[in-house]
Structures are given as structure tokens and as C-alpha cells.
Amino acid sequence: MVALPQRAPAGPRQQLRRRFQAWARPRRPEALPVALDRHRIYVLPTRFGLFFALLLGVMGLGALNYNNNPALLLALLLAAAANASLLLAHLQLSGLQVVAIGAEPVAAGTPLELRLHARAAPGRERRGLRVDCGAATTTLSLSEGSGQASLLLPTTQRGWLDPGRLCISSIRPLGLARAWAYVWPQTLLLVYPAPEAHGPPLPPGGGSQAPVRLHPAGDDVHHLRAYRRGDPRRAIAWKPSARRGALLVREYEQPRGADVVLDWRQLSALAWEARIRRLARWVDEAEREGRRYRLQLPGQPALGPASGAQHRHACLRALALLPAAGER
Incomplete structure (x- = not known):
């Protein structure tokens, strides 16, 4: 009962990038935490870096041609600075550790906020870190050796969402080179089914009567209790208060409605996915009420009867992981 992993939609540029990623490390999903070392950090010049290298080449040829020693010295100094920038860009990522990723489940069609937690040894300032996942991109700021980045990933269908490879990169300090590394977390993110937009109300309760709940405007008196500041005057029981010599307040009871039964078999007239969307809507509606x-x-065994955030998550998770119509 596990839906196939889904990926965020990617454009032609992202698809081309994924083809090249097949040769890069890591080549398979990996368990977190993951440390970035020299074996998985790649460094290449940026477009500005290529232009800068061409400019240095022209300067060097001109200085040699005209036997201009100051110009040749300047070209060599700039080349040394460019070479140092390659090393510094590599050091921006070296030693960085991706600790965990996570996301709260959302309904299909709603962007899912992916949170990436990273840390690094203190003592080295790391700036300009960028995290990419498909078409989504954000910055990663490290404060006192740890930080978090948030990415909004599009969701299209229920089930498991595979975020795929995450790319962490930097072009600091001079923008001449780009250093990057890939992280492929062995983590799937859950996407709830999209609830039905418009549909019938909740079915009538068919289970056992739920326990009563205290309500200031109920029907029957449940018990008397001591007065607390803010209690309405109409709730004060004056005669019992006079006998006890202390203010007493009536607590009323109001029975809850009978348990609602959300049965898959009662929706046999609907299509497979339409049943899932309607049950997801009824789960949310029952929670609101x-x-x-x-x-x-x-x-599957019945879930509940119960209510609350944990029960809602269990129900929506079960609906999200139902097999597709053609796989049942």
C-alpha cells in the first residue's frame, strides 16, 4: 500500500542537469547525516571566471609581446588571486555536514516546505551558500556553526515525494569559480491527498455515543464547583452557595454527537481517486467540528474512533498511501 515515489516537475535545464548527475557522487541515495569532503566537491569556473581567464591570457600575451614587465607582473598576480579563489570556493563547502531534512505533510497541489539542517565546525566563515532542488532554490545561512534552509517544492499527486538530489553550491569569494556538491538523502516526504473541493456534508453518526463534554451553555447540570474569577453571574447557584457559605457555580454538560463512520464501501458509486478525495475532505471536516x-x-483495520492531530495524520497517511486505481 505504498504509492510510487513522485518527483517535483523539472524543466529541460533540470533534466539535462540530471543526466550529468549520473556521473557525480553520490550515485545512490544515502543515509543522513552526510559530510562533504574533497571526494564529492566539484569546482569549475563561472562565466565571469572564463572571461577573466581570457582577459588574463590577452594581458599575458601582450606583456610578453611588448616585453612589458609591470604588465606581466600584474597578470601573474591576478592569475594567482584567481587560483586562490578556486581553493577558497572549495573550502566554503569542505567540512559542511547535512544533518537532516524534513517537511510537514501537505495536501497535493500545495507547495511543500522542505527544511534542510546543516552544521559546520566553527572557526571558518562560510558565506554565499546556496541550496537547489530542481527548480527551487534558496540560501543557507550558518550561525554559530549551524543553520537551516527552506525550499518550497511543488506537489502534484498524493503519496511519497522523492526530493532527489540536493545541490549545495557557492561562488564566493570572487565569483570566479563555482564549487558545488550533491546530497542525495534517503528520505521520502509524505503528500496528503487533495480534499474534494465541494461535496456533501459529513454522514450522520453511526457509532456509539461519545462521552459528554462540559459546556457553559449546556442542557443539564453536571456538577457544582467553586467560583472562579470571570465566571458569569447567571451560572452561580445562589441557594447551594447560601447553604455552603461560599459561591458555587453550575457546570453544565452537553453530549457530543455520535461517532462518524467514514466507510470506503459506502462510496462505491464514485471513482477510486474521487473516493479518496471525499474521505480526505470528511476527515478535515470532522476535525474542524x-x-x-x-x-x-x-x-486495512479500522482507524479510530478518535480525533485530534495524530488521528488525522494517521487517516490522511492511510489515504495517501492507498495504491493507485490500476495497481489495486
């Missing part, structure tokens, strides 16, 4: 609900899916 504070109702207890039970979800019954094919080939």
Missing part, C-alpha cells in the same frame, strides 16, 4: 470519527479502508 470536533467530532470523533472512524475510517474504514479496504484491506
